[in-house]
Amino acid sequence: xxxxxxxxxxxxxxxxxxxxxxxxxxxxxxxxxxxxxxxxxxxxxxxxxxxxxxxxxxxxxxxxxxxxxxxxxxxxxxxxxxxxxxxxxxxxxxxxxxxxxxxxxxxxxxxxxxxxxxxxxxxxxxxxxxxxxxxxxxxxxxxxxxxxxxxxxxxxxxxxxxxxxxxxxxxxxxxxxxxxxxxxxxxxxxxxxxxxxxxxxxxxxxxxxxxxxxxxxxxxxxxxxxxxxxxxxxxxxxxxxxxxxxxxxxxxxxxx
Amino acid sequence: xxxxxxxxxxxxxxxxxxxxxxxxxxxxxxxxxxxxxxxxxxxxxxxxxxxxxxxxxxxxxxxxxxxxxxxxxxxxxxxxxxxxxxxxxxxxxxxxxxxxxxxxxxxxxxxxxxxxxxxxxxxxxxxxxxxxxxxxxxxxxxxxxxxxxxxxxxxxxxxxxxxxxxxxxxxxxxxxxxxxxxxxxxxxxxxxxxxxxxxxxxxxxxxxxxxxxxxxxxxxxxxxxxxxxxxxxxxxxxxxxxxxxxxxxxxxxxxxxxxxxxxxxxxxxxxxxxxxxxxxxxxxxxxxxxxxxxxxxxxxxxxxxxxxxxxxxxxxxxxxxxxxxxxxxxxxxxxxxxxxxxxxxxxxxxxxxxxxxxxxxxxxxxxxxxxxxxxxxxxxxxxxx
Numbered sequence: 001x002x003x004x005x006x007x008x009x010x011x012x013x014x015x016x017x018x019x020x021x022x023x024x025x026x027x028x029x030x031x032x033x034x035x036x037x038x039x040x041x042x043x044x045x046x047x048x049x050x051x052x053x054x055x056x057x058x059x060x061x062x063x064x065x066x067x068x069x070x071x072x073x074x075x076x077x078x079x080x081x082x083x084x085x086x087x088x089x090x091x092x093x094x095x096x097x098x099x100x101x102x103x104x105x106x107x108x109x110x111x112x113x114x115x116x117x118x119x120x121x122x123x124x125x126x127x128x129x130x131x132x133x134x135x136x137x138x139x140x141x142x143x144x145x146x147x148x149x150x151x152x153x154x155x156x157x158x159x160x161x162x163x164x165x166x167x168x169x170x171x172x173x174x175x176x177x178x179x180x181x182x183x184x185x186x187x188x189x190x191x192x193x194x195x196x197x198x199x200x201x202x203x204x205x206x207x208x209x210x211x212x213x214x215x216x217x218x219x220x221x222x223x224x225x226x227x228x229x230x231x232x233x234x235x236x237x238x239x240x241x242x243x244x245x246x247x248x249x250x251x252x253x254x255x256x
Numbered sequence: 257x258x259x260x261x262x263x264x265x266x267x268x269x270x271x272x273x274x275x276x277x278x279x280x281x282x283x284x285x286x287x288x289x290x291x292x293x294x295x296x297x298x299x300x301x302x303x304x305x306x307x308x309x310x311x312x313x314x315x316x317x318x319x320x321x322x323x324x325x326x327x328x329x330x331x332x333x334x335x336x337x338x339x340x341x342x343x344x345x346x347x348x349x350x351x352x353x354x355x356x357x358x359x360x361x362x363x364x365x366x367x368x369x370x371x372x373x374x375x376x377x378x379x380x381x382x383x384x385x386x387x388x389x390x391x392x393x394x395x396x397x398x399x400x401x402x403x404x405x406x407x408x409x410x411x412x413x414x415x416x417x418x419x420x421x422x423x424x425x426x427x428x429x430x431x432x433x434x435x436x437x438x439x440x441x442x443x444x445x446x447x448x449x450x451x452x453x454x455x456x457x458x459x460x461x462x463x464x465x466x467x468x469x470x471x472x473x474x475x476x477x478x479x480x481x482x483x484x485x486x487x488x489x490x491x492x493x494x495x496x497x498x499x500x501x502x503x504x505x506x507x508x509x510x511x512x513x514x515x516x517x518x519x520x521x522x523x524x525x526x527x528x529x530x531x532x533x534x535x536x537x538x539x540x541x542x543x544x545x546x547x548x549x550x551x552x553x554x555x556x557x558x559x560x561x562x563x564x565x566x567x568x569x570x571x572x573x574x575x576x577x578x579x580x581x582x583x584x585x586x587x588x589x590x591x592x593x594x595x596x597x598x599x600x601x602x603x604x605x606x607x608x609x610x611x612x613x614x615x616x617x618x619x620x621x622x623x624x625x626x627x628x629x630x631x632x633x634x635x636x637x638x639x640x641x
Contacts, residue, residue: 140505174291175502177257199293236295238285250313253563254532 002234004202006179007095007127007148009066011038014196015226016068016181018206019056020046021158022215029059031209035219040065041097041204044083045073050090068129070097072107077116084121096121097151098130106156111138115145122146131183134165139172139180150176151204153184154195158207160187163194173199189218189225196229197237259461259499263492266294268441275487278302287311292544294495300540301490309535316539316568319546328608329549329571329616330601331379332372333413335580336360336399338592340385342452344438346480346516346523348578348592349385351452358580359390362402369403371583375575375601378618379409381434383578383592386415386453393421397428404429408621411474415453416463422470429622432474433467434551435460436514439484440492444526448483464496468504473620475500475507476551481534482516482525490537494544501545510549510571511541517555517593531560535567542568554597561597565611574604 003010016039022028032040040060048054049069060067069087074080077100084096098121100113109131115138121128127148132138134152142150152169155161162185163169173180179201186192192203205222212218278299286296287308299305300312337359340349348355360368372380382399384391391414400410411432412425422433437460439445445457454460464475477496479489493511501509513534516525534556541550552561552569554576561572577583578592599607605615 170291175505177502249310250317250567251310251532251535253559254309254535 002230004179006129011066011202013038013223013226014202014230015192015223016041016183016202016204017209017219018070018204019043019060020072020206021210023210025056025059027215028056028210030216031219032060032065033219034216034223035209036223037219038064038066039068041068041070041206043072044069044087049087049092066095067092068095068097070099070131071117072099072101074100074117075102075113076100076110077113077120080113080117081120084117084126085124088126093127094125095127095148096129098128098147107158108156109133109153111135114138115141118142118147119145129181134168134172136168136171136175139176143176143178147178149179149181149201151181151183154182154191155185157184159185160208161185162187162191163198166198169195169200170198189221192222192225193229193232196226197232199233202226259465259496260458262495262499263440266491266495268488271298271488271491272485274298275302275491278304280304280307283308286543287315289543294491294498297494297540297544298491300543301487301494301536303487305536305540306532309532309539312539312543313535313567316542317566319542320550320568320570323546324570326613327570327616328565328613329379329619330377330574330604330608331381331411331571332375332377332573332575332601333381333383333553333578334365334368334372335383335578335582335592336365336396337384337387337391338580339387339390340452341388342386342454343450344452344454345448345450346438346483359387359395360399360580362398364581364584365399366402367584368581369406372575373406376605376617377575377601378407379411379620380407381411381413381432381573383412384414388453393417393424396425400425400428400430404622408618408623410622411476416460417466419466419469422467422472426467426470426472431472431620431622432476433464433472434476434478434510434512435463435467436478436480436512437461437493437496438480440479440489440496441484444484464500465503468500468507471506472504473507474510474549475504476510476512476549478512478514478551480514480516481529481537482527485527486529486533486537490540494541497541497545497548501548508547508549509545510551511545512551512553513538514553514555517596534560535564538564538568554595555593557596558599562607562611565608565613572604574599575601 004014013036015037017035017037018041047056071080071083080100088094100110101107102110118128129149131151139150154163181202182195182200183204187208195203209215209218282299283305286299338349339357413434442457449455479493497509549570551571553573608615
């Protein structure tokens, strides 16, 4: 059984979904259901986390989905830590998708503040899933402080550009000792498949679903993309052939 | 996950079957891969890769020049002691061998070190056997402190230590560790190490982890080729190197390819590893680990060493003598194993140059870590260069 294991917890689906930008909570709920996902991330700033009647939360079946609160909107480590603590105090499981994005335009994650916040939250017992730029050394530092995953971006959030950070994500995957979740920028099911074919453990998608004409159908398509990519990876992808040109033979001495 | 856990994902019997059933297509795919996974590596060390040695060598050569430039790094070993309480059946220092024993005094160490320094070496590898009372951590630390002014980088190839031991030697100025597992087959390991502290397979297997935790800058591993079957030893060595590189990401991992040499005690290799297999392993390792340092010692003969130089090797020893005190005097004590390339360091350097490569004698300076040097006082660093 090929399962995604994060912090000792197993998941069948390798597609995580976000809940922002949908035209209605009903459209969001339909997309979540169609995605087959088991992990759903919610911006703490958007919801009234300790209110069971919160309109968005009501649409998320908590028996089916692990609610992964995110700290989106936090501009530094202190703000992110405070948001995570609030979520836990409200009864959420101590899982947090750590986002520290001081730049309001591209919402690019701040590596320094993210590392600081991760260190604090891990010490406080949180399962921390940090959103980062595709920086292999930062990924190393985060794994060292004990984060449960690393979540490098494929392209700036909401751009639907696909995996523009491919070479660095490949290094992160090669060196990772925790699951690698490609987050942000994936705009088409083929992008998700590409990430999985590269050996990513999971992907997180939001905008591509939320802005699709038919979000539920797009969610189902992403689920297939993720599965196809994963199966392709496990089956052992063929490599692009490149012939080594035989200049002067290097192993002739073995025949002497 | 410890390395033992990681090894368990590749059970010995299954692994052998997988390696032996690799086919030409898998080898060709592995040769085309930008990044190798362990399946690719399996194909490259399998019998199916034998017709592809030339292609492997070309790739390996190309990657090595791209990552390391046209350099061969030189170092030399210095044996401090041949006292040993272990019974390793393949080793000349085996406690059961009736050979003259010696442990160099600090004065002798310095004398030996000065000769080595005069050859031009600035990177040195210190070796001992395992003799708790005669050559322990304290002895090593003293030796390191004594020779530190002469060398910019000091590595050790001694007995495995505990965490405190590695922290102690790192603190004293050691920046590199070499520790061969000898064989990754636990049963064979038990057979070959009938007594002594070295019997503890796992303590040795996890020693590189402890060195990594202690902040050792370079960690070198290897299997003694000629003990276990070639393909599995090659595979687990690659797996181990990759494991260490992932976990101790600030350390550079290196791999050596020691083939068994004749030694006192008359041990005959259990498996014959051919020149072609040696080439295959070096090239496969380079393709798996583009940035790893790959070491070749004077165990091999001059012709083979010259031919291996362009194939992926980055570090070579020269002017080696495997008897304690062997540089400064005619010694009675015998060697750990016979060396097969006795060219002088200057001679090696000339040969490296003739191959269009540059011999590098110094590539690091532990003086950089001298904490007494403040930010505004970098003149002291430059004068010591």
